Amino acid sequence: MKKIFVLLLMTGLFSGFTACAQRPSPPAKVSETTSAGVKISIDYSQPGVKGRTIGKEIAPYGKVWRTGANEATVFEVSKAVKVEGKSLPAGKYSLYTIPGENQWTVMINKSWNQSGTEYDQAKDALRFTVKPVKSKSFTERMTFTIAKSGLVSLAWGDHQINFNVK
Numbered sequence: 001m002k003k004i005f006v007l008l009l010m011t012g013l014f015s016g017f018t019a020c021a022q023r024p025s026p027p028a029k030v031s032e033t034t035s036a037g038v039k040i041s042i043d044y045s046q047p048g049v050k051g052r053t054i055g056k057e058i059a060p061y062g063k064v065w066r067t068g069a070n071e072a073t074v075f076e077v078s079k080a081v082k083v084e085g086k087s088l089p090a091g092k093y094s095l096y097t098i099p100g101e102n103q104w105t106v107m108i109n110k111s112w113n114q115s116g117t118e119y120d121q122a123k124d125a126l127r128f129t130v131k132p133v134k135s136k137s138f139t140e141r142m143t144f145t146i147a148k149s150g151l152v153s154l155a156w157g158d159h160q161i162n163f164n165v166k
């Protein structure tokens with residue numbers, strides 16, 4: 001009986017690791033403590049462009065996008081901050097966007113532990129808009145970076161958006 005239990009346990013673990021390894025959009029996490037002492041973390045999955053057009057076939061312009069893949073992207077701050085000048089208490093949030101050709105709307109939502117497709121506008125902690133810029137180089141997999149200054153950047157394909165956390 002003990003051997004059967006161990007065999008089943010090992011089979012389950014192997015299956016779980018195999019499923020994670022086969023995810024089309026791999027998980028990623030970036031974290032930085034700013035010069036002001038705020039720890040900012042973003043836990044997300046990295047979709048690939050794969051020859052598609054951002055704004056059309058993927059992350060369509062004018063529609064709410066989970067800003068990643070799989071589960072909702074988790075945005076966490078260790079202290080109360082101002083994001084693009086708007087107050088945000090310390091805590092965990094989900095991050096959604098509405099991509100656009102000339103501006104992106106960024107939504108930081110109070111429900112963080114959820115599927116990326118479960119967005120509820122009534123639970124937004126805050127919203128702001130940013131102007132997209134053409135990135136310096138093509139980035140196949142969506143990537144977040146956080147600078148010591150608190151500048152958060154999302155690069156994907158030839159698109160980039162930036163916002164300040166202070």
